[in-house]
Amino acid sequence: RGGAQGQAGMEPAEGPGALDFHGDEEIIEVVELGPPGPGETDDLAAEVEDVDFEDEGAEEPDGEAWETEDDEGLEDGMEAQDDSEVTFSLHSASVFCVSLDPKTNTLAVTGGEDDKAFVWHLSDGELLFECSGHKDSVTCAGFSYDSVFVATGDMSGLIKVWRVETKEEVWSFEVGDLEWMEWHPQAHVLLAGTADGNSWMWKIPSGDCKTFQGPACPATCGKILPDGKRAVVGYEDGTMRIWDLKQGTSLHVLKGQDGHQDPLTCVASNQDGSLILTGSVDCHAKLINSATGKAVCVFKMESVTPKATASEGEEAESNSVESLGFCNVMPLAAVGYLDGTLAIYDLTTQSLRHKCQHESGIVQLLWEENSAVVYTCSLDGAVRLWDARSGKMISEYRGHSAEILDFTVNKDASIVVTTSGDHQAKVFCVQRPDR
DSSP, X not given: OHHHHHHHHTOOOXXXXXXXXXXXXXXXXXXXXXXXXXXXXXXXXXXXXXXXXXXXXXXXXXXXXXXXXXXXXXXXXXXOOOOOSEEEXXXXXXXXXXXXXXXXXXXXXXXXXXXXXXXXXXXTOOEEEEOOOOOSOEEEEEEOTTSSEEEEEETTSEEEEEETTTTEEEEEEEOSSEEEEEEOSSSXXXXXXXXXXXXXXXXXXXXXXXXXXXXXXXXXXXXXXXXXXXXXXXXXXXXXXXXXXXXXXXXXXXXXXXXXXXXXXXXXXXXTSSEEEEEETTSEEEEEETTTTEEEEEEEOOOSSSSOOXXXXXXXXXXXXEEEEEOSSSSEEEEEETTSEEEEEETTTTEEEEEEEOXXXXXXXXXXXXXXXXXXXXXXXXXXXXXXXXXXXXXXXXXXXXXXXXXXXXXXXXXXXXXXXXXXXXXXXXXXXXX
């Protein structure tokens, strides 16, 4: 009897319920149980009979007996469950940014508060090379469209570019305090925005340079449109400009009533670049026609509860749009808010379709390349996958003991790479049974 009970207790979890099965328990080791060899069955039964399952269960509900001392020192509600496959731990402070090489999706670059950036292998977390020489927190890092170069930028405005194959620095430049940085989608061209309101564009590695002068306030976010000829830049004064990269001229400006009332936090475009979404501290997300520069509609977040008490009012003031993006396969957009709301908007009817509540603030969201699945990472250290059609959560992955600060998904949506305030970057496998 003990043998049968033991067998039942050790069955590997399979199927869609497998995720719930693990609950809050830490999985120490997964043992594959093959068919027993001759004579082994009796040994196993004898071993199992020595353990009295009933008593243990009665004494320690929910398997608390299995918790290890790793649980100590974790922030409230952050259990020591680790679903990740690989952990990269060469950073000695918060890891602020991560990017994958677009060509092979086998390399990651991460930058951190320790003034360091590293290029490493996703498969095993082994270091390829360190991007040395930064003198402030590395907040921006990314590979060129063809994975030939990797660029790293620190808060003080020092930007460096390295040739991945030779691991050599090929270019370096200093600008004002760096707000954002992005590679051109089809060329060895780098764009960056700074706290003095300028946006810079360089040819790499020649360093030929162009500047786009914005208002006298930080250029807080920017995005090169898919045509590679225009860029959208958002500013701290609530304005947004669409720039012609070749001419260096501003094609459209949204300001005043057309702009946002507070600083822009994020900007995104749909796959063909015809629509732009801008997000702001004012909790509004504006849908903009990129050809005309006119706002098509504004998505406003209603307050979470109907009766707004004073304390909730104060909380609402600190809410803001943190991240947003377009779905490639359906006319949907996702907006993530600091109060933990993930809103799925229908672009056809311009209405709210689903509200997915997180217990803590959303840091970033990404759509899967070829489906209606949204990934979110939040201040509670978890990555979640949501089905935007139903608004239901598909799965959740944990492993960090602090907030996730950035994450990215590989091309075929099988891997998520996260960076966190716990000084680590992690690689999660998210292959799902329904694919």
